Amino acid sequence: MTDEPETVRRKVWDVPTRLFHWALVGTVLTGLYLGEFRSFSTIQLHFYFGYATGGLLVFRLLWGLFGPAHARLGKLFPSPGALVSYLGSLFERRASGVAGHNPVGALSVLAMLTALSVQVVTGLCSEDDGLFSEGPLVEYLDSSTVLTMTAIHHWSSRVVMGLILLHLAAILFYRLWKREDLATAMMTGWKTVRRDEDDRQA
Amino acid sequence: MRIRTLTLIAALSTALPAIAMADALEDAVEARQGYYQVVKHNAGMLFGMAKGDVAYDAATASAHAQNLSALSKLDTGSMWPQGSDKASLPGKTRALPVIWETFPAIMDKQADFVKASETLAANAGNGFDALRADIGALGASCKGCHDTYRAKDF
Numbered sequence: 001m002t003d004e005p006e007t008v009r010r011k012v013w014d015v016p017t018r019l020f021h022w023a024l025v026g027t028v029l030t031g032l033y034l035g036e037f038r039s040f041s042t043i044q045l046h047f048y049f050g051y052a053t054g055g056l057l058v059f060r061l062l063w064g065l066f067g068p069a070h071a072r073l074g075k076l077f078p079s080p081g082a083l084v085s086y087l088g089s090l091f092e093r094r095a096s097g098v099a100g101h102n103p104v105g106a107l108s109v110l111a112m113l114t115a116l117s118v119q120v121v122t123g124l125c126s127e128d129d130g131l132f133s134e135g136p137l138v139e140y141l142d143s144s145t146v147l148t149m150t151a152i153h154h155w156s157s158r159v160v161m162g163l164i165l166l167h168l169a170a171i172l173f174y175r176l177w178k179r180e181d182l183a184t185a186m187m188t189g190w191k192t193v194r195r196d197e198d199d200r201q202a
Numbered sequence: 203m204r205i206r207t208l209t210l211i212a213a214l215s216t217a218l219p220a221i222a223m224a225d226a227l228e229d230a231v232e233a234r235q236g237y238y239q240v241v242k243h244n245a246g247m248l249f250g251m252a253k254g255d256v257a258y259d260a261a262t263a264s265a266h267a268q269n270l271s272a273l274s275k276l277d278t279g280s281m282w283p284q285g286s287d288k289a290s291l292p293g294k295t296r297a298l299p300v301i302w303e304t305f306p307a308i309m310d311k312q313a314d315f316v317k318a319s320e321t322l323a324a325n326a327g328n329g330f331d332a333l334r335a336d337i338g339a340l341g342a343s344c345k346g347c348h349d350t351y352r353a354k355d356f
Contacts, residue, residue, distance in 0.1 A: 040252070040341040129352070130242050131249070131344050144356075151354035 006195040043132040054120040070100030078103035095180035097194030125149035234281035252337040264327030271323035274316040296353040314343035
């Protein structure tokens with residue numbers, strides 16, 4: 001198979017990025033659960049997981065500014081050319097061999113981080129018809145703003161759930177169709193990448 | 203002059219019943235919003251005590267729980283006329299049309315409210331722990347209705 005591009009094993013995800021990813025999985029899933037099934041005795045926990053998610057997002061922002069190449073925020077904004085070119089080969093039955101975020105994956109990460117930021121900020125400004133508790137910023141806002149924030153918090157939780165399902169579907173698609181294991185790379189940090197890709201990153 | 207007056211009377215006689223009906227719907231909306239303000243006031247005092255935001259006081263807790271129990275048994279049927287939903291009166295109410303579409307399913311939620319507030323009326327005066335033990339069911343009964351039948355905004 002001479003037309004198969006040569007591949008190498010490379011460390012693409014640094015430890016802080018991986019810890020961030022898996023901590024985020026934990027805080028977001030728990031936060032969604034506690035929000036969906038909130039009760040008088042557990043609403044405070046929902047708040048704590050929301051704050052933790054907010055803290056992780058702030059860390060990711062800083063890491064995106066000062067961290068290593070593949071974690072940089074600039075990587076989350078693919079050029080239209082790169083996006084179109086990647087989309088053209090997306091359904092080909094071979095591994096992409098991209099070292100960091102591929103252009104489509106970058107957009108999905110961008111969407112996830114944006115939706116989670118919306119979720120955290122609106123959560124600080126949300127209330128629950130006076131039932132269980134209210135976000136710490138509610139007392140500084142007028143009631144119609146709080147209602148709008150609460151409605152956005154509610155609907156963007158659906159957006160987050162949708163993005164999680166899309167994320168899982170994409171990982172399955174890469175695993176089964178393109179035979180590329182993205183999940184293990186996010187656990188170990190090591191990924192099989194194309195050598196030309198590797199050279200370009202170097 | 204006379205023709206103009208007649209036209210005016212004709213126009214008014216067509217429009218007035220419609221205006222009166224819209225008024226009646228909005229009156230009903232205002233009435234139930236007032237009712238829920240009173241519910242919220244009493245439940246809020248109990249939630250505040252159970253959370254520790256307000257110092258527990260047996261007599262106060264008992265009084266608010268008994269108010270809630272009485273409120274839960276109020277027949278509010280006339281405050282929910284057809285056409286007084288969010289779709290018909292946007293900006294005025296958060297009551298979703300599904301209330302009327304699935305009626306009387308909502309009455310099960312009403313029964314939960316009656317039951318939770320009756321329990322509280324019996325126990326809320328028996329100490330902080332008793333209040334805390336039963337407050338969860340009250341919150342759950344409120345949430346049960348709000349999740350399904352109340353929009354998040356106007």
